[in-house]
Amino acid sequence: MHLSPNELPIDARYKVLTGSMIPRPIAMVSTLSVNGAFNVAPFSYFNIVGHSPMALSFSVAGPKPGGSPKDTLRNAQLPDQGGTGEFVINIATEDYATAVAMSATPLDDDESEFNFTGLTPLASHLIKAPRIEQASIAFECKTVQVVEVGRSRLVIGEVVYLHIHDKLIDKRYRIDFAQFRAIGRMAGSRYARTTDTFVIDDEKFFPGNR
Numbered sequence: 001m002h003l004s005p006n007e008l009p010i011d012a013r014y015k016v017l018t019g020s021m022i023p024r025p026i027a028m029v030s031t032l033s034v035n036g037a038f039n040v041a042p043f044s045y046f047n048i049v050g051h052s053p054m055a056l057s058f059s060v061a062g063p064k065p066g067g068s069p070k071d072t073l074r075n076a077q078l079p080d081q082g083g084t085g086e087f088v089i090n091i092a093t094e095d096y097a098t099a100v101a102m103s104a105t106p107l108d109d110d111e112s113e114f115n116f117t118g119l120t121p122l123a124s125h126l127i128k129a130p131r132i133e134q135a136s137i138a139f140e141c142k143t144v145q146v147v148e149v150g151r152s153r154l155v156i157g158e159v160v161y162l163h164i165h166d167k168l169i170d171k172r173y174r175i176d177f178a179q180f181r182a183i184g185r186m187a188g189s190r191y192a193r194t195t196d197t198f199v200i201d202d203e204k205f206f207p208g209n210r
């Protein structure tokens with residue numbers, strides 16, 4: 001098949017992209033609304049922007065069905081856009097995979113996904129947005145920029161504080177992926193584990209690189 005995106009209906013564009021970019025890491029983005037309500041939702045349009053400064057991004061792909069912005073975007077956008085300018089990226093793992101999927105359920109404004117999913121909010125260190133107790137790695141972020149891309153909004157944040165369970169990180173700052181058990185999103189309701197890995201012997205290409 002060879003075609004222009006304009007020949008694809010919107011739901012087919014979604015299926016082709018999410019079926020091709022696999023597996024995608026999942027950010028459980030926890031935020032606080034300007035009215036003080038906790039919110040958490042999963043985002044797999046998520047990745048690293050850079051490591052110096054440490055910066056992360058996630059993309060909110062369009063508004064809610066009624067046309068209002070998703071709660072995460074409303075809360076994470078900068079104060080002059082009506083948000084708090086803060087969010088926490090909690091990395092989704094097998095430990096709370098069902099809650100990850102559940103937390104995408106649209107709820108009434110006054111209902112918290114924390115109550116709905118059984119996830120526990122924990123106070124962050126430098127920002128007011130909560131982090132998730134069940135997450136073994138979490139990054140407190142301050143929003144730097146929200147980039148408009150058509151109906152989507154790419155939220156870029158700088159990491160201001162990190163939480164990593166001691167058992168997951170060694171003296172050389174290497175994360176133990178086998179214990180971490182992060183999950184990825186495939187398409188639809190299919191998820192991937194990160195424990196089936198392989199090593200490419202790259203010593204001959206990059207001598208002394210490791």
Ligand SMILES: Cc1cc2nc3c(=O)[nH]c(=O)nc-3n(C[C@H](O)[C@H](O)[C@H](O)COP(=O)(O)O)c2cc1C
Nearest residue numbers: 041042043044045059060061070071072101104106
């Ligand atoms: C695993 C998973 C990944 C998701 N990734 C995204 C994403 O990257 N962007 C997006 O706009 N919605 C994504 N969604 C849907 C949102 O989580 C969903 O719209 C949610 O209700 C938004 O919540 P909020 O209004 O509290 O922000 C994803 C859902 C699941 C289950």
